[in-house]
Amino acid sequence: MSALLEIAGVAKSFGTIRAVDGIDLAVAPNEFFALLGPSGCGKTTLLRLIAGFEHPDRGTVRLDGADITATRPNKRPINLMFQSYALFPHMTVFANVSYGLEMEGLRGAALKARVEQALGLVQLTDQAGRKPHQLSGGQKQRVALARALVKRPKLLLLDEPLGALDKKLREKMQIELKRLQQETGIAFLVVTHDQEEALTMADRIALLDHGKIAQLGRPRDLYERPESRFVADFVGQMNFFEGHRRGAGFDVAGLGLLPAQDLDALPEGAAASLAVRPERVVLSADPAPGALAASVVGSAYMGQDMVVHLALAESGLPLVARLAASHRLASGIENGSQVHCSWAAEHARLLVK
Amino acid sequence: MSAAAQRADPVRHWLQAHLGLVYLFLYGPIIVLIVLSFNRAGLPTAWTGFSTEWYSKLAANAKIINAVENSLVVAFVSTAISTVIGTLLAIGMEARRPHPALEALVAAPMIIPDIVLAIALLSFFSLLKMTLGLHSIILAHAVFNIAFVCTVVRTRFKHFDRSIVEASIDLGAGAFTTFRRVTLPVIAPGVIAAALLAFTLSIDEFIIAYFTAGPGSSSTTFPMQIYAMIRFGVTPEINAVATIVMGVSFVLVFLSQRLNREVEA
Amino acid sequence: MTSNRLLLLGPGLAWLTGLLILPCGLIFVLGFFERGVYGGIDYTFTTENFSRAADPLYAGIFLYSARIALTAVVISLLIGYPAAYCIAQQPKSRQMPLLILVMMPFWSNYLIRTYAWIVLLNREGLINGALINLGAIVEPLPLLYNDFAIVVGLVYGYVPFMILALYSSISKLGPELAEASTDLGADSWRTFLRITLPLTLPGIAAGSVFVFVLSIGNFVTPDLLGGGKRTMLGNLIYDQFLTARDWPFGATLAFLLVALMMLLLTLQAVFVHRRAGNEEARA
Numbered sequence: 049m050s051a052l053l054e055i056a057g058v059a060k061s062f063g064t065i066r067a068v069d070g071i072d073l074a075v076a077p078n079e080f081f082a083l084l085g086p087s088g089c090g091k092t093t094l095l096r097l098i099a100g101f102e103h104p105d106r107g108t109v110r111l112d113g114a115d116i117t118a119t120r121p122n123k124r125p126i127n128l129m130f131q132s133y134a135l136f137p138h139m140t141v142f143a144n145v146s147y148g149l150e151m152e153g154l155r156g157a158a159l160k161a162r163v164e165q166a167l168g169l170v171q172l173t174d175q176a177g178r179k180p181h182q183l184s185g186g187q188k189q190r191v192a193l194a195r196a197l198v199k200r201p202k203l204l205l206l207d208e209p210l211g212a213l214d215k216k217l218r219e220k221m222q223i224e225l226k227r228l229q230q231e232t233g234i235a236f237l238v239v240t241h242d243q244e245e246a247l248t249m250a251d252r253i254a255l256l257d258h259g260k261i262a263q264l265g266r267p268r269d270l271y272e273r274p275e276s277r278f279v280a281d282f283v284g285q286m287n288f289f290e291g292h293r294r295g296a297g298f299d300v301a302g303l304g305l306l307p308a309q310d311l312d313a314l315p316e317g318a319a320a321s322l323a324v325r326p327e328r329v330v331l332s333a334d335p336a337p338g339a340l341a342a343s344v345v346g347s348a349y350m351g352q353d354m355v356v357h358l359a360l361a362e363s364g365l366p367l368v369a370r371l372a373a374s375h376r377l378a379s380g381i382e383n384g385s386q387v388h389c390s391w392a393a394e395h396a397r398l399l400v401k
Numbered sequence: 402m403s404a405a406a407q408r409a410d411p412v413r414h415w416l417q418a419h420l421g422l423v424y425l426f427l428y429g430p431i432i433v434l435i436v437l438s439f440n441r442a443g444l445p446t447a448w449t450g451f452s453t454e455w456y457s458k459l460a461a462n463a464k465i466i467n468a469v470e471n472s473l474v475v476a477f478v479s480t481a482i483s484t485v486i487g488t489l490l491a492i493g494m495e496a497r498r499p500h501p502a503l504e505a506l507v508a509a510p511m512i513i514p515d516i517v518l519a520i521a522l523l524s525f526f527s528l529l530k531m532t533l534g535l536h537s538i539i540l541a542h543a544v545f546n547i548a549f550v551c552t553v554v555r556t557r558f559k560h561f562d563r564s565i566v567e568a569s570i571d572l573g574a575g576a577f578t579t580f581r582r583v584t585l586p587v588i589a590p591g592v593i594a595a596a597l598l599a600f601t602l603s604i605d606e607f608i609i610a611y612f613t614a615g616p617g618s619s620s621t622t623f624p625m626q627i628y629a630m631i632r633f634g635v636t637p638e639i640n641a642v643a644t645i646v647m648g649v650s651f652v653l654v655f656l657s658q659r660l661n662r663e664v665e666a
Numbered sequence: 667m668t669s670n671r672l673l674l675l676g677p678g679l680a681w682l683t684g685l686l687i688l689p690c691g692l693i694f695v696l697g698f699f700e701r702g703v704y705g706g707i708d709y710t711f712t713t714e715n716f717s718r719a720a721d722p723l724y725a726g727i728f729l730y731s732a733r734i735a736l737t738a739v740v741i742s743l744l745i746g747y748p749a750a751y752c753i754a755q756q757p758k759s760r761q762m763p764l765l766i767l768v769m770m771p772f773w774s775n776y777l778i779r780t781y782a783w784i785v786l787l788n789r790e791g792l793i794n795g796a797l798i799n800l801g802a803i804v805e806p807l808p809l810l811y812n813d814f815a816i817v818v819g820l821v822y823g824y825v826p827f828m829i830l831a832l833y834s835s836i837s838k839l840g841p842e843l844a845e846a847s848t849d850l851g852a853d854s855w856r857t858f859l860r861i862t863l864p865l866t867l868p869g870i871a872a873g874s875v876f877v878f879v880l881s882i883g884n885f886v887t888p889d890l891l892g893g894g895k896r897t898m899l900g901n902l903i904y905d906q907f908l909t910a911r912d913w914p915f916g917a918t919l920a921f922l923l924v925a926l927m928m929l930l931l932t933l934q935a936v937f938v939h940r941r942a943g944n945e946e947a948r949a
Contacts, residue, residue, distance in 0.1 A: 101567060122570045134564035138586045147582075151573030199572065412854055416752040420764075423749045427771045427826070430782035433792060437785065486677045493674030503675075506682055513690070514883030514927070516900050517920045520907050521689035524696060524917065544685045547678055576670055598773075605775040608885055612907070627777045631784070631890055643778040654773045658766055 050113070052077040052235050053098070053203055058107030059259075060093055067093040068104070069259030075203070075237060080229050082250035083239045086282070090259040091239045095205055098237070099128045111202060122151070127196035131207040133188045135180040141167070141191050142176040148199045166198035169228065186217050197232060206238045210245060222248050243283045247271065255279055276401045280323045287329070287367055289322040298322050298398065302363025303340060307393035320398045326355065328395035329369035331377055331387050339388040342367060347381050354378050358389065431647060438640035455641040462638055467618060468626035475535055475610070475622060476603040479542035484596040486543075487550025492584065494551070495558045510548040518544070519612035526613065533615025538622065541613045542606060546599040553598065557591030557661075590660045597657040601650050690924075697918035707913060715918035724902070724919070731898040734813060734888075735881035738820035739874045742828040745821065746873065750832035751862075754839075765833065772826045780819055780890050787815050787891075811893030819887040824880055828873040835869020836862075868938050875934045879927045899923055 051074035060068040068090045075081045083091040096102045098109060100121030109117045116124055127148070136144050146163045154162065167173045170190040180188060189209065196204055209225065210218045226249055229236045240246055246253050247267040254264045255278075263270055263279045274280035277288070289300045293314045297305030300322065308322055335341070341361035348355045351373070358367045367389060371378045377387065441452035459465060494503065510518065522541045526533060565587070569579040585592075607624035614620040621629075623646070630639055697715050702708040718724065753764045771779065786792045787809035794806040809815060839862065847857040885900030892898075897905075899919065906916030 099571060101570075120570075121567075122573045122575060128568070128571045130564045130568055132562055132564050134562060134568035136565055136568075136583055136587075137562075147569070147574075148572030151578070195568075195572070413755065416748055416755070419748045420752040423745060423825075423829075424767065426745075426822070427768065430779065430786055430822070431771060431774070433785060434778070434782050486681060489674045490678030493671055493678070496671060496674070503679075506679075506687070510682070510686055512879075512927070512931070514879065514900070514923060516883055516885050516903055517690070517693065517924055518686075520903060520913075520916060520920055521693045522685065523907065524692050524913060525685075525689035528692065540685060543681065547681055551678065601773055605773075605777075607777055624775060624777050627775070627781070628886075628890075631777065631781050635781075639781065643775070643781065646778060647774040650774045651770060654770060 051075060052079070052112060053237070054108075054110040055094075055098070056108050056110070058094070058097060058104045058109065060097060060102060060104050066259050068097065070107075071256075071259070071261055073254055073261065073264060075235055077235055078229075078233050080226065080236045080249055080251045081238070082246040082253045083237065083256060084243060084246040084253050084282075085241065085256035085262075087241060088258075089256040091241075091256050092207065094256070095128075095207055095237070095239045098203075099126060099205055100124050125202045126205060127199055127201040127203075128205045129192050129196050129207065129209060131209075131211065133180075133192040135188055135191055135195075137180050140177050140179055141172060141183070144180070144191055145195045145198050148195060152199070162198055166194040169197065169231070170194045185212055186221070189213070189221070193228070197228070197234065200232075201234060203235045203237060206236060208240055209238060210240070210242070218245075225249060247283070255282060274323070274397065274399070277321055277323070277399050280397070280399060285326050285368060285370075287324045287326060289324075289365065290319070291322060292317055292319050293398075298396075300365075302365060303360065306396065307338070307391070308396040308398050309394050310398060314398055314400070318400070320400050323397045323399055324391050324395060326368045326370040327353075328391050329367065330390050330392075331356070331369055331371060331375075332390075333377060333387060335388050336390060339390040340367075342387055342389050344381055344383055344385045344387065346383065354381065356381060358387070360389075434640050434647070435644045437637075438644040440637075440640075455637050456645075458636075459638045459641045459645075464618070464621075465623075465626055465638065465642055468621050468623045471535060471619070471621060472604050472623035475538050475542060476600050479539045479546055479603050480596055480600045482539070482543045483546030483550050483599055484592065487547045487595065487599075488554050488588075488592050490547065490551045491554035491558070492580075492588075495555060495561075507548050507551050510545040511552070515545075515606075515608050519609045522609065523612045533613060534617075534620045535614075537613045537615065538610045538620065541609050542603045545606075545609075546603060549602065550592075550595040550599050553595035554588060554591050557588045561587060594657040594661040597653045597660075601653050604646075605650070693917045694921050696914050697921050699914045701912040701914050715915045718915060719918055719922060727897055727899060727902050728922075731882050731900075734816055734820070734898060735878045737813075737817050738824065738881045739877045741817065741821050742825045742877050743832075743870065743874065746825050746828035746832055747870075750829045750836055750869075753829070753833055754836040761833075761837070765830065768826050768829050772823075776823060776886060777890075779822065780886055783815065783819050783822065783891060784810060787818070810891065811895060813892075813896065815891040816888050816896060816898075819891045820877075820881045820884060823884075823887065824877045827880070828877050831873030831876060832866065832869045835866040835872075839865055868941065871934050871937055875930050879930060882926070883923055 053075040055071055055073050058068055058071050059066070071090075071094060083094060085091045093102060097104050100116075100119060100123075104117065107117075108115055111125065136147065139147070142163060145166055146159055149159050149162055164173065164176075167176055170193055172187065172190050172194060175183065175187060175191075180191070183191065189212075206225075210221055213221060222245065225236070225238075238246070238249065247270075250267060252264065252266055253270055255262045255270060257278050262282075263275050270279060270283050274283065274286075280286045281288075289298075289303065289306070291298050291300035291303075291306075293299070293311060293316055294305060295316070296311065298308040298311065298320070299305055306322060314320055332339070342358040343361065344356060345359050345366075346357040348357075353373055354371045354375075356369045356371060358369060359365070360367055369389065371381075381387075438455055439451050439453065440448055441454060442449040490507070494507070518541075522537075522544075526537055531537065565583055566579055569583045570576075574582070605624060606622075607628060610622045611625055611628070614622065614625065627639065627642070630636065696707070698711055698713065700708040700710050700712050700714070749768075753761055753768075756764060784791070788794065789806040789808070789810070791810070793809060794803075797803045798806065843861050843865070844857050847861045848854075852860070882898070883900050884898065885904055888896050888898040888901055889904075892901075903916050903919050903923070906912050906919065910916075
């Protein structure tokens, strides 16, 4: 399947700051794609480059095979949903949504039908006569969505779409956006700093770091097989231990030899970070062969599970574990409790960079 | 401090009394003039009865009528010019961070003492060997009005969400369509408010008009006429004309405030 | 986009350059020329105008104008500060209307407002008339055509500006700091002296500079309320241009006025900048 959007070698600097520093990526048709990263990583700049509001210093942007790098934003079959929604304050909901179609020359009954269909899609038919200042935050967002979708762009860009919403609304909208994307068949490119959001909604994620792609892949790939320390740390929570390969195990000072995945890929004596997800740490009250002794220094009750902060015996190194509420130990954990921790080799990744 | 304690606070009461006195100070003289304009005697020494005599005498005073007409012409034209140019200037300055020199240039006409501006323009027009008349006053008034309109319209941009311009472009509109259908309607109340205020400023402006009007009654503006009357011969019609002029100013300013306030809510 | 920007900025820039910068530049240059025999301009270079400005006669007028302007500033501050403070204390919804009411008189004709004071302060005017009727005085007080009248006129004209500038500074303060001061044991007066007043100095500075500059260059008020017997800087410049017809000298005086004004504005800007820096350093 050929790509819908192809970005090749794109770079953009502002003064001495290299916002986007050589990026290649491709978005497939009908894909829900996420650009993820901390603030300042370049994701918003990249979004504006795709929309046409910035011009790249080098590189090309192709849509459906056509080179649109120099095309003006109002001529691109791409639409942008702004972070602030950018609704026209002096126009009704209906007028806001019909605006883009008027620019295409649509009039009369055909125009009305398209607008009403778009409003129906986001469940705002009743609000058609209202003005933006009369709407709630969630409603304003849906107007912004309808306004962009009604033009049936090939690609819809969304800039931090869920940032301004409260938690419950955010979860609802995540499902909404997914549904809209599948129903319309339009490719969505979402920019977000919230990794949970990206993991939930996206088919594929590009995680950006200082203007470059740190890793590109499916959510599962980024979570379970992070390729660098940055990725492992940014996506979800992670425990890190520094050490060197020694024979059949990974030697961490104060902890001895630990089991790890893909040991053979690392040369003997080479340094690396061992990364283990908190939910992969197995806790038991009784000692077991190979398990590390630790004492509990804090815990946080999260409802469906529990986060336990531990200090490993002798070394004092910190370890975070996550227990399901149903776990045997969950109810009995208190500060000072002595427990024993271990994990399977396949759940411990070695990261060199 | 509880609300009750606050209300009982003597300092607050003194302050409020002071504020009341300040308003009395500000509006007292104005009210005096209004009352006087209806005083049959025309003088402040004694009240001899209610009369609209001075208003009818005013209507017959050809000099004042002529001066008012001249002022209206100057005000309309200079306001029209400065509203257009000033608004364009404001939009241009808000598109991107304006150079501090440009900011200073726009602020200058409002900071420089008006007598300096008056003599500067007179000297300049003299140098160009230009004849003086209503047209020279119009040119002069447009200078400070452009700066004024620009400043007022720019404050409208403070609450202006710039992304709606990009949204319009993203939806397919060109630069001019975006200006016409998005930018202009949103700043329109500010533009109209600025125009009303600029009109008021021009009608009331004295010293610059005085210097740039040149000789002859064909270019005597209303403030110039008032000045002549105060300096050289006060007749009681002046109270009547003062009342009318203040009334008009107040109405214009009130309208201007209402316009500018509406959209902020 | 740049050609669009040119279209937007062009007309304004052209107008202001042609009818503001050039004329003001001309004024600056004019001071270096001589007065022509018949009142025109003799284009021979001279610095005589500037040395003449230092003459005791003119220096005296400068100082007199500064004195009057300063008096107007002080009185405007005394009247304006409590008023601005009171407005800032009112519930938010009432503040805007109160401010608009303060500014409204400003929008009516300056001449007319000055004339109103002639009516009030005249020997046969309202105030004297009322006082005599009440039996408070026998002879009318000389309230008009003197320094007193000029200061009253200036204060009346510019106190709205002062109130606006002060209000801006005071309202930024918010009630928490005063509340904290009270909580720590200070009474109202101490709180005002040590917290409110120092923190509103920028507003005081801005208002004062504004009123001072407007007052010192004012022509109408000393002319009408001073009865033509009091000469301030504005009157002097007027005379040079329309009576004595010594345009170069008038230009010199105007230039010096603008220079003084720029000096004050610069001092004020430095003061504000320095304070902002101090506050940042402490925070």
